[in-house]
Amino acid sequence: MPYFDAASSAPLHPVARQALLAALDEGWADPARLYRDGRRARMLLDAARETAAEAVGCRADELVFTPSGTQGVHLGVLGALAGRRRVGDRLVVSAVEHSSVLHCAEVHEASGGTVDQVGVDRLGRVDPEVFAAALTEGTALACLQSANHEVGTVQPVAEVAAACREAGVPLFVDAAQSLGRMPVPEGWSLLAASAHKWGGPPGVGLLAVRKGVRHVPPLPRDERERGRVPGFENVPAIVAAAASLRAVREQAATESDRLSALVERIRTRVPELVPDVEVVGDPARRLPHLVTFSCLYVDGEALLTELDRAGFAVSSGSSCTSSTLTPSHVLRAMGVLSEGNVRVSLPSGTTEEDVERFLGVLPGVVRGVREQLGAPTGEPGPRPTAGEEAALVLDTLGRRCPIPVIELANRIREVRAGSVVAVLSDDEAARLDVPAWCEMRGQEYLGERPAADFGADRGSAYLVRRVEE
Amino acid sequence: MPYFDAASSAPLHPVARQALLAALDEGWADPARLYRDGRRARMLLDAARETAAEAVGCRADELVFTPSGTQGVHLGVLGALAGRRRVGDRLVVSAVEHSSVLHCAEVHEASGGTVDQVGVDRLGRVDPEVFAAALTEGTALACLQSANHEVGTVQPVAEVAAACREAGVPLFVDAAQSLGRMPVPEGWSLLAASAHKWGGPPGVGLLAVRKGVRHVPPLPRDERERGRVPGFENVPAIVAAAASLRAVREQAATESDRLSALVERIRTRVPELVPDVEVVGDPARRLPHLVTFSCLYVDGEALLTELDRAGFAVSSGSSCTSSTLTPSHVLRAMGVLSEGNVRVSLPSGTTEEDVERFLGVLPGVVRGVREQLGAPTGEPGPRPTAGEEAALVLDTLGRRCPIPVIELANRIREVRAGSVVAVLSDDEAARLDVPAWCEMRGQEYLGERPAADFGADRGSAYLVRRVEE
Known part of the structure; x- marks a missing residue:
């Protein structure tokens, strides 16, 4: 394994x-x-x-x-x-x-x-x-x-x-x-x-x-x-x-170079193989053996469980896998996506074959988790509603990462370009992941307001303006 | 070993x-x-x-x-x-x-x-x-x-x-x-x-x-x-x-009984084999595997070194073997002799033969260390000085355990019974070992006074009245 x-x-x-x-x-x-x-x-x-x-x-x-x-x-x-x-x-x-x-x-x-x-x-x-x-x-x-x-x-x-x-x-x-x-x-x-x-x-x-x-x-x-x-x-x-x-240390010079090339391969190939992925961390000034990426619309714990079933042991900074239910403070400080987060860190002696097997398995695993969650498939969404002036309000209160972002992605096309969608959420990960999704998707993140402004009794509203595609 | x-x-x-x-x-x-x-x-x-x-x-x-x-x-x-x-x-x-x-x-x-x-x-x-x-x-x-x-x-x-x-x-x-x-x-x-x-x-x-x-x-x-x-x-x-x-724990009942009998043998035999020894600690309510005794007129570090040469690993609470140069706080609290202290603690599986070999080696080792230090041999000391009224003052300032007690033992017979000897010492172990020696030897310990009372610039005077033998 x-x-x-x-x-x-x-x-x-x-x-x-x-x-x-x-x-x-x-x-x-x-x-x-x-x-x-x-x-x-x-x-x-x-x-x-x-x-x-x-x-x-x-x-x-x-x-x-x-x-x-x-x-x-x-x-x-x-x-x-x-x-x-x-x-x-x-x-x-x-x-x-x-x-x-x-x-x-x-x-x-x-x-x-x-x-x-x-x-x-x-x-x-x-x-x-x-x-x-x-x-x-x-x-x-x-x-x-x-x-x-x-x-x-x-x-x-x-x-x-x-x-x-x-x-x-x-x-x-x-x-x-x-x-x-x-x-x-x-x-x-x-x-x-x-x-x-x-x-x-x-x-x-x-x-x-x-x-x-x-x-x-x-x-x-x-x-x-x-x-x-x-x-x-x-x-x-x-x-x-x-x-x-x-x-x-005696092996470090050669082994670090070797592992670093394998990590480079993961950094390059994962975004090619899996849609809606953000590879995080410095691409050049980095550890030789470690790479982290986040997958939109994915529940971190489900992803880890499926990878474990497929025989791969990795860790995650997603809130959905930690006992504290908050996303990793590192990802938060960086302002990058935390949902569907996977950290791959290679021990000495990791082979090219191991990495290729991982790259072979990952896309299917991510796809499976996304399907279970009803995530966007990349096909055209519902047609925009004409003549809409007010914001669409998506109430995801009580639902946890990655559901708020999945809802947003699935339904933003219900409003026309230039209109605003408000995502109501009481999951702390949304504060990180809604802006990160906007950044990845070229949508405009407008900021956060109390969900009470939209009639809710708790949580925050994250406001997104749909940008013309 | x-x-x-x-x-x-x-x-x-x-x-x-x-x-x-x-x-x-x-x-x-x-x-x-x-x-x-x-x-x-x-x-x-x-x-x-x-x-x-x-x-x-x-x-x-x-x-x-x-x-x-x-x-x-x-x-x-x-x-x-x-x-x-x-x-x-x-x-x-x-x-x-x-x-x-x-x-x-x-x-x-x-x-x-x-x-x-x-x-x-x-x-x-x-x-x-x-x-x-x-x-x-x-x-x-x-x-x-x-x-x-x-x-x-x-x-x-x-x-x-x-x-x-x-x-x-x-x-x-x-x-x-x-x-x-x-x-x-x-x-x-x-x-x-x-x-x-x-x-x-x-x-x-x-x-x-x-x-x-x-x-x-x-x-x-x-x-x-x-x-x-x-x-x-x-x-x-x-x-x-x-x-x-x-x-x-599964072996404890039988193994503890076995070790306890070996410890009992050491407790009994050591005072028979070695003169001027004090076995310390409770003879009945005690750990099964551990026994400690102190040998008068012996330097603890020399004793450990000689036992190590003879193939036995033991420890000591004597000041002369610790890095702090103070006798064990345990022996001090008990008010027992600290010089020439040996702790024997038997691991599981210790054999009767191991213990017998130790008992065979110990008397010669102690005798050797005592000879090197010029300790009393048990033969009659110098005759008492007649007509003496004032105390004999033994200046052992600057000399370390067990020298103050060896000096006291060697020279107390220079005063007649009823007279007082003052041992001047700046070694903290003397505070414990002079009274302990008196207890073991049936001499009367009178207490401690500043050595300045006897003209010294530092240290304490330990006062001992010679008792008729």
């Missing part, structure tokens, strides 16, 4: 598996102990730290291992904020950071701090000048990912780092998606990553803190990991993480 | 190894995902949670997995304190809790809370009535370990739990040393444990929180582990932890 969700978790790399098995025998003892088994565990831990530090580009004593990438982020961000408390309480983050960074921002705000989110363009990229302008007095920390985990867009970290340096603000870089696949960006003050994203075992993250960066650990200190990460070190998993990081 | 430090970390149980290997293949994917590999990981995680909950004696939805036992303690204690903030800010802990609990207490105190440490008797046991009396108004949480990790003494958890229930105070129980070896004590509100202590892999702890106990997670929440433990779940290690917990 082709597994196309490497950005969530990569299968264990063979090198990691081998190193883990060996280290379970050699590195199970407490590395703080002085007897033979303890000294051996310590040596393995030290060697793993050297390897990881070399990959990150820092000194071994600047790097600690954490129990996960998420905890690397939490300990890094909260620790840096605590360390700079005297400077100020402003935290600057991009709007498309991983949820682990944004969760820290929420905690920071809840405890009285201020958070400034820097927006992104339609490709998901921050503007370094806009980011630099946000680094005002009292800024304790700035956070910018190396590359986005949902759409693959690579961020201008070096430019932002230069601005941070000039402003005297430390920069935290979440490198979870890029470490092991691309060079580490220059200029970070703190950096975190996650082993199971590069083929290491779960249970290992890393946090690097440059010498001189103030960091007050948010959890109680013990004698482990320089006082930054409490708890018994997971030496076998750390050894496996370091060994696989070295292995994937 | 016989490994006698199971209380630090147990070697991986064969069942854990087998389960880990299988789960690396079956459970590597993200359990939050809906595709086949994700659902399989979720099923494994759910099954492991059921197994662990059954072992702990709680509902599956009351138990979360943490990245270590230490984080189980940190998240449990800090979360319960935060959840009861409105009730008060008092934290009651026993004086012999694991450092992870005491580190939480330090953090709590540093942030303005109050901490009440309940002392223990010479066996390391809290008095339930004294503990109950500490549960005054405004007590947010009480902490009591199931059994002590350094001396093996089992605490009266059920009695203390009853007092807590009456006072309306939740009780946190650190069950790290007992889970998998003994029944879980009744009456806990929160409970934590650590997999690598029972033969599971490192990287897994557990935290159980009874329904109705208020708990505010101290780290940012995500959708993992009921919002209590952020970060990608380490499913393979969790599966291995649960499988081995079930396995050791």
Whole structure:
């Protein structure tokens, strides 16, 4: 079964598996102990730290291992904020950071701090000048990912780092998606990553803190990991993480090129094979292994279920697949379509055949889901109603994504060109998807008004003017 | 090489190894995902949670997995304190809790809370009535370990739990040393444990929180582990932890009896084989696998080094082996000798032959270390000085444990019975070891005074009256 969700978790790399098995025998003892088994565990831990530090580009004593990438982020961000408390309480983050960074921002705000989110363009990229302008007095920390985990867009970290340096603000870089696949960006003050994203075992993250960066650990200190990460070190998993990081970095130049060509193929072919698709994210400055597209008139969960039945594991940023019932904050910040969203992220070793099979299956799967939902088929719609002056009101209250957009697409031809359709909806995804549909379809999005203006008791009205075709 | 430090970390149980290997293949994917590999990981995680909950004696939805036992303690204690903030800010802990609990207490105190440490008797046991009396108004949480990790003494958890229930105070129980070896004590509100202590892999702890106990997670929440433990779940290690917990619990009744008999043999034989030894901890209400003794006139680090050379891995609570240069807080709270301290903790499967070999080697090793240090040999000391009125002053300033006690033992006979010797020392261990030596030797300990009273510029004077022999 082709597994196309490497950005969530990569299968264990063979090198990691081998190193883990060996280290379970050699590195199970407490590395703080002085007897033979303890000294051996310590040596393995030290060697793993050297390897990881070399990959990150820092000194071994600047790097600690954490129990996960998420905890690397939490300990890094909260620790840096605590360390700079005297400077100020402003935290600057991009709007498309991983949820682990944004969760820290929420905690920071809840405890009285201020958070400034820097927006992104339609490709998901921050503007370094806009980011630099946000680094005002009292800024304790700035956070910018190396590359986005949902759409693959690579961020201008070096430019932002230069601005941070000039402003005297430390920069935290979440490198979870890029470490092991691309060079580490220059200029970070703190950096975190996650082993199971590069083929290491779960249970290992890393946090690097440059010498001189103030960091007050948010959890109680013990004698482990320089006082930054409490708890018994997971030496076998750390050894496996370091060994696989070295292995994937050695393969990275060739493997990244190969995967990048496969991703390029998906980026090009999906819009040719499937009508009404928007491929999102930066087409050039992007991760090698990840591509995301959204399919109009498609329910994300149904799409994932059908792809799973066809043997493909992918993920989605659609609201209809998440437990929170809101569309991905990344797609929202980009202002792109969220319905029918599919993220394809290729693990090392993905073959051309796997990708071709996916491209072969996808069009039929999308068509099937659209038919079930009664989506527009591309045939001419009902004829325009003549002499109409008032807007057509489509009441989709209580119906969830992608129904509001399907209704709009099916019925906009009932009004003549120049007239306005109001879509009433209480699904948050509509706020993103109605404008995105207009953009894709060349229709004019006029904005949002309370649905009460149209006699409804809840929700919003999204106004669209039909444009002559 | 016989490994006698199971209380630090147990070697991986064969069942854990087998389960880990299988789960690396079956459970590597993200359990939050809906595709086949994700659902399989979720099923494994759910099954492991059921197994662990059954072992702990709680509902599956009351138990979360943490990245270590230490984080189980940190998240449990800090979360319960935060959840009861409105009730008060008092934290009651026993004086012999694991450092992870005491580190939480330090953090709590540093942030303005109050901490009440309940002392223990010479066996390391809290008095339930004294503990109950500490549960005054405004007590947010009480902490009591199931059994002590350094001396093996089992605490009266059920009695203390009853007092807590009456006072309306939740009780946190650190069950790290007992889970998998003994029944879980009744009456806990929160409970934590650590997999690598029972033969599971490192990287897994557990935290159980009874329904109705208020708990505010101290780290940012995500959708993992009921919002209590952020970060990608380490499913393979969790599966291995649960499988081995079930396995050791099935063997526990017979294996604990067997190990307990071996420990009993060590408790009996060591004082017969080695002069000037104090076996510490409760002789009856104790962990089955753990025994601790202290050897007068011995440097703990030298002892560990020699035992390691002889092929035995043990640990020590002596100041001379720790990085902090202070004796174990547990031995200090008990008021027992800390010098030459050895903790022997037997992993499952330890043989009678292993123990006999240890008992064969120990006397020679202790004798060797004592000879190197010039310790008393048990032969008559120098004759008493006649007509002496003033105290003999032994200046051991700048010299570390066990030298002050060796000096005292070597020279106390220079004064006549009834006279006083003052030992000047700036080593914190002397505060514990001089009184402990007096207790063991039948000498009268008079107390501590500033060394300045004896003309020194630093340190303390420990006063001992020579008793007629």
